Amino acid sequence: MLMFCTMYSLDKTDTKLLQALSADPRSTFVALADTLGLSRNTVQARMKRLEDSGAFLGFDRRINPAALGYPLTAFIEVHVQQKRLAQIVIDLAQIPEIVQAHGMSGQTDLLVRVVCTDAADLFRIDGTILACDGVERTETSLAMGEVIPYRLTPLLDRRG
Amino acid sequence: MLMFCTMYSLDKTDTKLLQALSADPRSTFVALADTLGLSRNTVQARMKRLEDSGAFLGFDRRINPAALGYPLTAFIEVHVQQKRLAQIVIDLAQIPEIVQAHGMSGQTDLLVRVVCTDAADLFRIDGTILACDGVERTETSLAMGEVIPYRLTPLLDRRG
DNA sequence: AAAAATAGTGAGCAGAGTGCCCTATTCAAG
DNA sequence: CTTGAATAGGGCACTCTGCTCACTATTTTT
Numbered sequence: 001m002l003m004f005c006t007m008y009s010l011d012k013t014d015t016k017l018l019q020a021l022s023a024d025p026r027s028t029f030v031a032l033a034d035t036l037g038l039s040r041n042t043v044q045a046r047m048k049r050l051e052d053s054g055a056f057l058g059f060d061r062r063i064n065p066a067a068l069g070y071p072l073t074a075f076i077e078v079h080v081q082q083k084r085l086a087q088i089v090i091d092l093a094q095i096p097e098i099v100q101a102h103g104m105s106g107q108t109d110l111l112v113r114v115v116c117t118d119a120a121d122l123f124r125i126d127g128t129i130l131a132c133d134g135v136e137r138t139e140t141s142l143a144m145g146e147v148i149p150y151r152l153t154p155l156l157d158r159r160g
Numbered sequence: 161m162l163m164f165c166t167m168y169s170l171d172k173t174d175t176k177l178l179q180a181l182s183a184d185p186r187s188t189f190v191a192l193a194d195t196l197g198l199s200r201n202t203v204q205a206r207m208k209r210l211e212d213s214g215a216f217l218g219f220d221r222r223i224n225p226a227a228l229g230y231p232l233t234a235f236i237e238v239h240v241q242q243k244r245l246a247q248i249v250i251d252l253a254q255i256p257e258i259v260q261a262h263g264m265s266g267q268t269d270l271l272v273r274v275v276c277t278d279a280a281d282l283f284r285i286d287g288t289i290l291a292c293d294g295v296e297r298t299e300t301s302l303a304m305g306e307v308i309p310y311r312l313t314p315l316l317d318r319r320g
Numbered sequence: 321a322a323a324a325a326t327a328g329t330g331a332g333c334a335g336a337g338t339g340c341c342c343t344a345t346t347c348a349a350g
Numbered sequence: 351c352t353t354g355a356a357t358a359g360g361g362c363a364c365t366c367t368g369c370t371c372a373c374t375a376t377t378t379t380t
Contacts, residue, residue, distance in 0.1 A: 010227055018223055025219035028337060039358045044339085046356095055227035059185035060312040062222060063178055067170055067215035068315055073262070075271060089307045096314035102233070102303040111235060111301070112308075115315070141271070143262040147249045148272075152220040154256035155228055155275070188366060199329050204368080 010055065013038070015159045017046055018055075022153055025062075065099065070115035073146075074122050076129060077139040078110040084134030085109065091132040097125045108139075170215065173198070175319045177206055178215075182313055185222075225259065230275035233306075234282050236289060237299040238270040244294030245269065251292040257285045268299075 010018075013036070020027060020035050029047065033040040050056065065073070080088050085103070092098055092112065100113040112129065116122040119142075126140050170178075173196070180187065180195050189207065193200040210216065225233070240248050245263070252258055252272065260273040272289065276282040279302075286300050 009229065015228075022219045022223075030337060040338090041359080042357055050227075053227060055224050057222050057224050058310065059182045059222070061310050062217050062219065063182075063312050064215050064217050065312065065315075067210075067213065068175075068312065068319075069169065070315065075262070075264070093308055096318055098308060099312060099315075100306065100310040101308035102235070103305045103307045104235070104301045105304055106299075106301040108301060110307070111303070113310075139266075141264045141266040141268060143271070144265055145263045146260065147263045147270070148253050148258060148261035150218065150221050150260040150273075152223050152225065152228065152259060155225075155230070155259075158256055159228075190366060200367090201330080202328055205327080 010050075010159075012160060014046060014050060014055075015156055017043070017050070019153070019156050019160060022156070065115040070097070070117060072116045072118065072122065073143040074114045074116065075141050075143065076112045076114055076126060077108040077141075078112055078129060078135060079107075079137040079139075080109045081134045081136060082109060088132055088134045092129065095125065095128055097121075098129075170210075170319075172320060174206060174210060174215075175316055177203070177210070179313070179316050179320060182316070225275040228275075230257070230277060232276045232278065232282065233303040234274045234276065235301050235303065236272045236274055236286060237268040237301075238272055238289060238295060239267075239297040239299075240269045241294045241296060242269060248292055248294045252289065255285065255288055257281075258289075 016036055017032065020032050024031075027035070029040055029043050032038075032047075033043040036043065065071075078088075078092075088110075089101065089103075092101060092110075097114050097116055098112055099115055102111045103109070104111050114122065114125055116125055122140065122142065126138055129135060129138055176196055177192065180192050184191075187195070189200055189203050192198075192207075193203040196203065225231075238248075238252075248270075249261065249263075252261060252270075257274050257276055258272055259275055262271045263269065264271050274282065274285055276285055282300065282302065286298055289295060289298055
């Protein structure tokens with residue numbers, strides 16, 4: 001075991017566990033153990049370790065925004081006065097339609113992911129962002145479709 | 161029942177269900193029923209309806225790429241020959257490090273989300289994308305941090 | 321106004337799954 | 351050689367699940 005890794009590193013068995021979970025998110029420990037040819041104890045121990053090591057993100061990510069009435073997704077590049085960045089992030093976090101934001105290297109300071117009900121809603125949200133102190137400019141792009149739906153399976157398969 | 165609705169629309173009880181699930185993704189039907197003051201039957205029926213209506217996305221989204229050894233995320237704007245778009249998407253889907261891609265309105269044709277091990281890895285992946293037939297230009301931005309981690313809770317709260 | 325669909329409740333039951341305990345074995349590292 | 355980690359297997363009390371049925375409201379349709 002490496003001493004300098006910051007995070008527990010997943011081995012092939014962990015990978016297979018995750019693959020099995022991707023295939024069926026609701027499968028029980030017993031079923032997983034059966035699928036992987038491991039004992040139930042082992043599966044439970046590994047799952048606990050995976051959870052403790054932060055391998056799982058929040059459940060929010062599994063909720064379809066469209067089901068909530070937000071069929072549209074947009075990415076907004078936000079240019080800001082950099083020294084006000086911290087406060088701006090706090091302000092942006094008050095806007096519920098912002099579902100995610102990344103601090104970026106390069107031209108853009110922030111890349112903000114927004115969900116909205118329609119174009120008018122997007123326009124309004126963009127206005128709210130622009131109204132934040134320190135925000136200088138935004139560039140809005142509407143996502144027409146998720147041509148490659150979020151996936152980790154190809155990466156999982158490569159280790160397995 | 162409306163005839164022209166494309167999707168089952170969630171009511172307040174569904175929303176509360178999702179909130180409870182966000183708070184504890186592993187809670188059982190019994191626990192959810194208890195929390196919401198509903199009968200177990202009702203919870204089970206609603207969960208089934210939620211699942212059938214496509215309210216839940218794949219489990220992949222809950223896996224932390226960092227745990228898989230990909231601590232870095234980048235967004236790559238891809239400019240393409242538009243009439244080759246369909247084939248390009250197929251080609252990009254072959255690249256495992258591309259975890260998501262959106263077709264966009266505006267300047268950029270595609271916004272591609274990539275995970276990678278380090279800067280050199282990103283450089284290599286960008287090269288692979290550029291090598292695809294019909295890809296004309298890319299603009300890569302490295303995500304320095306997820307300053308607002310993915311969330312739907314504020315939107316859920318607003319309905320609740 | 322009557323009939324029908326919809327949603328919820330409560331009860332029950334057999335079977336499956338969970339959490340937790342203990343022990344034995346294997347295997348690699350010190 | 352000793353130690354510790356990972357795994358397998360057994361066991362036990364308890365909980366949860368999936369399912370069915372009967373009953374009651376509420377709303378919608380006829």
